[in-house]
Amino acid sequence: DAGVIQSPRHEVTEMGQEVTLRCKPISGHNSLFWYRQTMMRGLELLIYFNNNVPIDDSGMPEDRFSAKMPNASFSTLKIQPSEPRDSAVYFCASSLKGAGNFYEQYFGPGTRLTVT
Amino acid sequence: QQQVKQSPQSLIVQKGGIPIINCAYENTAFDYFPWYQQFPGKGPALLIAIRPDVSEKKEGRFTISFNKSAKQFSLHIMDSQPGDSATYFCAASMPGNTPLVFGKGTRLSVIA
Numbered sequence: 354d355a356g357v358i359q360s361p362r363h364e365v366t367e368m369g370q371e372v373t374l375r376c377k378p379i380s381g382h383n384s385l386f387w388y389r390q391t392m393m394r395g396l397e398l399l400i401y402f403n404n405n406v407p408i409d410d411s412g413m414p415e416d417r418f419s420a421k422m423p424n425a426s427f428s429t430l431k432i433q434p435s436e437p438r439d440s441a442v443y444f445c446a447s448s449l450k451g452a453g454n455f456y457e458q459y460f461g462p463g464t465r466l467t468v469t
Numbered sequence: 470q471q472q473v474k475q476s477p478q479s480l481i482v483q484k485g486g487i488p489i490i491n492c493a494y495e496n497t498a499f500d501y502f503p504w505y506q507q508f509p510g511k512g513p514a515l516l517i518a519i520r521p522d523v524s525e526k527k528e529g530r531f532t533i534s535f536n537k538s539a540k541q542f543s544l545h546i547m548d549s550q551p552g553d554s555a556t557y558f559c560a561a562s563m564p565g566n567t568p569l570v571f572g573k574g575t576r577l578s579v580i581a
Binding site: 357383384386388395396397398401403409444446448450451453455456457458459460461462463 | 500501503505510511512513514515518520558562565566567568569570571572573574
């Protein structure tokens with residue numbers, strides 16, 4: 354199993370540009386989560402999907418952020434236009450019910466975004 | 470409002486020591502409490518998890534202690550090794566397939 358796959362691993366862009374982050378969840382997992390990690394705020398949820406349907410996007414900072422999950426094996430997080438304060442590591446995680454009857458989340462390697 | 474409070478922020482122990490990381494939560498509706506380990510440049514990796522109906526869970530050298538009445542839980546690492554040097558995050562979630570709320574993390578250094 355390849356685990357959660359994210360691309361690109363690093364992205365450097367200029368303020369005002371559009372950025373698209375991509376995620377492929379683990380096959381068979383029916384939930385997908387996007388988190389953002391910064392030194393100041395730690396790990397925070399942006400949005401999550403169950404069965405490709407967005408459930409809670411209250412963590413999306415503002416309208417510049419959007420996320421889609423067109424099918425069970427792919428999701429995107431788009432920032433348009435990007436700003437320097439969006440610089441962070443963005444993680445995608447997918448989940449599966451574990452042996453203990455609770456849902457275990459598995460994280461991808463992250464995308465480190467730098468907006469100059 | 471921080472729903473899960475983690476301490477200490479950083480911790481240095483000698484090899485073979487037993488680092489203890491503590492977390493406290495407010496929301497009594499949380500029913501799943503995992504710990505994650507993160508190495509630099511990597512994503513968080515699930516280490517061990519517990520439900521509030523259990524007071525202790527061990528997996529290898531890692532133990533979670535859970536105190537439901539105090540709304541606290543902690544991670545103990547037995548016989549710590551330099552390879553355990555990483556950032557550890559506690560987390561909590563509501564019932565079902567729901568997002569995790571994370572503590573701010575503890576940077577652990579195990580020195581030989």
